Amino acid sequence: MENVLEIKGLSKNLGSFRLDKVSFSLPQGYIMGFIGPNGAGKTTTIKLLMNLMHRDGGDIRVFGLDNRRYEKEIKQRIAFVYDESYYYEDLSLQDNRRIVARFYRDWDEKAFQRRLRDFDLPPRKKLKNLSRGMRTKFGLAIALSHTAEFLIMDEPTSGLDPVFRSELMDILQQLLVEENKSVLFSTHITTDLERVADYICFINQGRIVLCQSKDEILQGHVLVKGALERLSPEAERMFIGLRKNHYSFEGLSADPRGIRQFFGDGVLLESPGLDDIMVFYVRGNHHV
Numbered sequence: 530m531e532n533v534l535e536i537k538g539l540s541k542n543l544g545s546f547r548l549d550k551v552s553f554s555l556p557q558g559y560i561m562g563f564i565g566p567n568g569a570g571k572t573t574t575i576k577l578l579m580n581l582m583h584r585d586g587g588d589i590r591v592f593g594l595d596n597r598r599y600e601k602e603i604k605q606r607i608a609f610v611y612d613e614s615y616y617y618e619d620l621s622l623q624d625n626r627r628i629v630a631r632f633y634r635d636w637d638e639k640a641f642q643r644r645l646r647d648f649d650l651p652p653r654k655k656l657k658n659l660s661r662g663m664r665t666k667f668g669l670a671i672a673l674s675h676t677a678e679f680l681i682m683d684e685p686t687s688g689l690d691p692v693f694r695s696e697l698m699d700i701l702q703q704l705l706v707e708e709n710k711s712v713l714f715s716t717h718i719t720t721d722l723e724r725v726a727d728y729i730c731f732i733n734q735g736r737i738v739l740c741q742s743k744d745e746i747l748q749g750h751v752l753v754k755g756a757l758e759r760l761s762p763e764a765e766r767m768f769i770g771l772r773k774n775h776y777s778f779e780g781l782s783a784d785p786r787g788i789r790q791f792f793g794d795g796v797l798l799e800s801p802g803l804d805d806i807m808v809f810y811v812r813g814n815h816h817v
């Protein structure tokens with residue numbers, strides 16, 4: 530299986546924050562969700578990948594090519610949706626399109642017009658008069674109008690209502706099925722990913738915590754609920770994180786088999802969602 534993206538030992542020191550030897554890869558034709566709490570290093574990683582920031586160490590390959598040496602070629606084959614707008618505020622959508630389209634060898638005007646209609650975007654309205662969600666839609670319309678093989682999106686759904694978020698997930702899935710494109714997508718909204726992501730890469734405090742197929746991550750963890758008296762120091766060591774109150778506990782473990790053997794029928798076992806997994810890893814035992 531060929532990788533569309535390979536990141537190895539990526540490091541960046543930003544003073545109070547350090548991206549610490551980040552490594553992961555994405556096979557071609559799949560959707561990867563890049564998740565993590567605020568300030569975890571998602572945007573920094575994506576900026577380094579797009580060569581918008583100088584790195585201190587590591588290697589990034591896109592389509593098997595070094596992302597700095599082959600930046601121009603790579604950017605022709607990538608669609609990038611960024612959380613800050615980099616278009617012209619005083620120009621209409623149509624005029625912005627005229628400028629942006631020139632950069633792409635394979636601009637597809639028909640696809641662009643279709644996206645404007647699908648996304649209910651007014652072509653003559655100035656960019657500065659659009660809502661946050663509409664700006665994201667415009668960024669997406671541009672991104673989906675040149676025949677990019679790899680779509681990279683930094684928090685594309687954060688300003689969008691649930692209806693459009695759901696539509697966007699359908700669009701992504703359609704792109705994959707029909708056109709074998711690859712997608713890297715950073716977000717806080719893990720429920721979106723539960724539906725469409727094939728792989729999940731989870732970053733916290735500049736380090737990769739988990740990076741596997743979504744099914745492996747979900748099946749490799751178990752949410753345990755039970756009476757507090759069932760917990761012993763030995764039992765507590767089996768948990769990634771625990772939340773306790775006077776009588777009961779709730780915890781996440783990455784050892785479902787061990788948990789079953791240890792507790793038997795004495796506790797309630799549930800399948801965690803990505804949110805549960807993220808929260809327990811980030812907060813450990815420091816729950817209130």
Ligand SMILES: Nc1ncnc2c1ncn2[C@@H]1O[C@H](COP(=O)(O)OP(=O)(O)OP(=O)(O)O)[C@@H](O)[C@H]1O
Binds near residue numbers: 543566568570574
């Ligand atoms: N240019 C910079 N100079 C100094 N620190 C920076 C710079 N850019 C980002 N940081 C810091 O690096 C850390 C990681 O930021 P980053 O934007 O990568 O996080 P994120 O995971 O995308 O967060 P969010 O989900 O809130 O967007 C933060 O603590 C941020 O303040």
